Amino acid sequence: MAILKNKMVFSHLVKTAAHGVARNKSRSFLTILGIVIGITSIMMVMSLGEGAQNLILGQIQSLGSKTIAILPGREPTGPASAAQMMSDSLKLKDVNLLKNKSNLPFAKAVEPIIVGGGTASLGNETYQVGIFGSSQFIQGIWDMTLDEGRFIDDYDVSNNLFSVVIGSRVKEELFGNENAIGQKIKLKGISFKVIGVLSKEGQGIINFDEAAVVPWTTAQQYVFGIKHFHRVIVEVNDESHINATVKDIEETLRNSHNISGDDKDDFYTVTQEGAKEQVETILNIFTLFLAAIAAISLVVGGV
Template identity: 30%
Template sequence: MKLPDILLFASGSLRGSRTRTLLMMLAMSIGVAAVVVLTGLGEGARRYVINQFSSLGTNLVIVLPGRTETAGLGPGMLLGQIPRELSLDDAQALLRSRAIGRIAPLTVGSSEISQGALNREVVVLGSTAELLEIRHMSLGQGQFLPAGDVHSSESVCVLGAKIKRELFGQQQAIGARVRLGDRRFRVIGVMASQGESMGFNTDDLVIIPVASAHMLFNTSGLFRILVEAKSRDAIQRAVSDAEQILFQRHNGERDVTVITQDAVLATFDRILRALTLAVGGIAAISLAVAGILIMNVMLIAVSQRVKEIGLLKALGAPAAQIRNLFFAEAILLSGIGSVAGLVLGEIGTRVIAQIYPSLPVAAPWWAVLAAFGTALGTGILFSVWPARRAARLDPVMALARS
């Protein structure tokens, strides 16, 4: 018997009992669709978190003043010293490392902002032109802080979208002046509205040059230095270079902490991937259930078709051929069922993507493949027994039954 004939015959017997076939395919496709949708959701959550992190900037290394150690009280503590602060020159020195591409020093403080009769408290961020690029922020209007000497304290500011709205309403803000503390600043730009990203809301900020912030708050220290490594591979080198440079500049004291966003990201990545696998695994159980259903129905099919099997044997079909026919039926059944499931799953993920546009739902290729493979595998595995049973039927007995 030739393969096309086997498939034709098997599909004929599937069509012969339409309701049964459709129900089995439904079970199979729901199983596959469940795997696709659930892993898609898990993967979506993972990508959402990663996107959130990378919206903070890519290849980011953060330098903070002070060192968190569990070695107990250092001698400096006993003497009443506070950790040495990070200076602007420290930040500039980091650029000596060849692994480091760009840096943005950060100073944070809060101040009162006023324009005309309106005033409110705001968080003021002192930084440089590089901040825009490193933090992947986007500008709504005007321009960002001017590039150039970090020590120049120009009286210009960039407003967050919400601050602009509250102070100016629909009016033009660019070129207007606002008062921050005891200084007047010219508005040169307005940030695009971005909403919250990992706890930092750029809508609610006022950004001024770092030197101006130092003057405004009467400090010289930095809150953070954001460092961008030249590439993903350069991150480790950027960390050790930063530590080394600051170690030298601080007279041989390791009094800064350098963290990478990568390390945090990797942990999240692992957790969420495990979650996706777990959810996918649970969905795969439904595939196994569908497989058992197929076995059950195939066994019923064998006993319903005893006469037909006996006849095929009498007409010269050897046992192996009968087995192949039942196998072909199971493969067709689970194959078509899983393709339908993939389509169903794809529709499901699209619907979810429509409802939650911010969640990048998409089943990973390995999950799609695994779902398809498991469906086909269980279909075949669970048809072994019915197929063998059919093949072993005694034709004389089978034909004698009426």
């Protein structure tokens, strides 16, 4: 008897719901649509957040567990401190001090990097590129592979040569299917000889497909006309020496820049582990924030 009564109640509820939907077709349709969009939005936001986190962490992973990046200016803590990233506090004397084994006993390599942008051109063809001034060291750090030719070497750097390694997209835009090795292109109006073409990598935080890599000496003196560096990369001989080397870097640069006591540093260091923690925290908060907005949309749609 109880089962029959429950069936009758359920049947009545179904009929009532069907009658309500039929009587308010437009409202019912919009409600269902809102719920579907809300659920889809939540799923997409969570998926995109996870995808972005994996992409960024993958790029950080490529920095290497034995690598320390030194950046000029004070460590940014928000939009108001972003201008500090334009500081010119890292100079050649700092690089030479860091290369001194007595200052950084666990350092395997110390190399400066210059980062900027400009136009690459060949005849009437032009293309906006990211310009990296570095040495052969950057190839191993960022796992850059060559499709053709060779990479920047010590001879290019020490002799301020106008040699350039271009990304796959740059090659396609300027040369098409033609051979690029040995040809001349212009970077910011300055003539360079193409010595290598990078393999196609696809989009990333650093898109090397649209890059041009030149000797840092040439980039500093001729391309950008500056006397400072945008990055200095330190590779240690073992990851167990990362923390000790960070302290050595801080002591060396504070002495070099005459920073004492509680005065704030005009540089900061980034390690793989530290960067991973910061990125994970920021992206998790961002993903949850967007998911909350999507959830509110879902509730509103249900109402």
